[in-house]
Amino acid sequence: DAKTTQPTSMDCAEGRAANLPCNHSTISGNEYVYWYRQIHSQGPQYIIHGLKNNETNEMASLIITEDRKSSTLILPHATLRDTAVYYCIVRPRGAGNNRKLIWGLGTSLAVNP
Amino acid sequence: GAVVSQHPSRVICKSGTSVKIECRSLDFQATTMFWYRQFPKQSLMLMATSNEGSKATYEQGVEKDKFLINHASLTLSTLTVTSAHPEDSSFYICSADRGSEAFFGQGTRLTVV
Numbered sequence: 001d002a003k004t005t006q007p008t009s010m011d012c013a014e015g016r017a018a019n020l021p022c023n024h025s026t027i028s029g030n031e032y033v034y035w036y037r038q039i040h041s042q043g044p045q046y047i048i049h050g051l052k053n054n055e056t057n058e059m060a061s062l063i064i065t066e067d068r069k070s071s072t073l074i075l076p077h078a079t080l081r082d083t084a085v086y087y088c089i090v091r092p093r094g095a096g097n098n099r100k101l102i103w104g105l106g107t108s109l110a111v112n113p
Numbered sequence: 114g115a116v117v118s119q120h121p122s123r124v125i126c127k128s129g130t131s132v133k134i135e136c137r138s139l140d141f142q143a144t145t146m147f148w149y150r151q152f153p154k155q156s157l158m159l160m161a162t163s164n165e166g167s168k169a170t171y172e173q174g175v176e177k178d179k180f181l182i183n184h185a186s187l188t189l190s191t192l193t194v195t196s197a198h199p200e201d202s203s204f205y206i207c208s209a210d211r212g213s214e215a216f217f218g219q220g221t222r223l224t225v226v
Binding site: 042093101 | 117213218
């Protein structure tokens with residue numbers, strides 16, 4: 001079973017920030033929070049990951065609470081092309097089979113014009 | 114650009130025939146690759162972990178004789194769906210780790226008629 005819970009769906013207006021929450025209350029100390037998205041009929045795309053500090057890259061920002069039990073992915077200026085299913089996954093760092101990803105149902109984000 | 118290439122993107126086959134799907138890591142070596150299956154409106158389900166030079170590790174409930182995995186080189190893993198049936202129709206996705214990130218192929222839409 002997935003170790004994360006996310007809202008099933010969200011809407012966002014084009015140009016506004018999209019804030020996608022994720023709960024991972026059972027996260028272990030060696031587990032990172034990863035975010036991926038999947039546009040319809042395509043393979044998932046990596047967005048960002050973090051351990052305990054907030055992270056930012058060209059796609060998004062990741063805010064992790066101090067207790068690490070939840071996080072928020074922020075798309076600062078959502079566009080229509082950001083419409084996708086967003087997955088939050090916890091995963092230990094390192095190589096090998098223990099790094100296999102367990103996927104939940106994710107959040108279906110609809111960006112509206 | 115893509116770092117994991119999957120081929121073909123779409124395939125239609127007759128019931129009872131076999132279909133091979135290729136997954137290649139581009140410009141990096143992948144000792145481990147992962148194969149997923151995704152049914153409509155569902156999340157990705159891990160089928161098996163492909164290990165270069167050794168046998169694949171299958172998830173519970175996945176028939177290893179039906180879904181043959183070969184990982185003969187550090188850049189190529191193949192999944193062969195043998196004696197395909199309509200219930201095998203699905204979206205198949207591979208992934209490979211480069212460093213701490215997982216990269217995904219474009220996916221293969223298999224339709225068995």
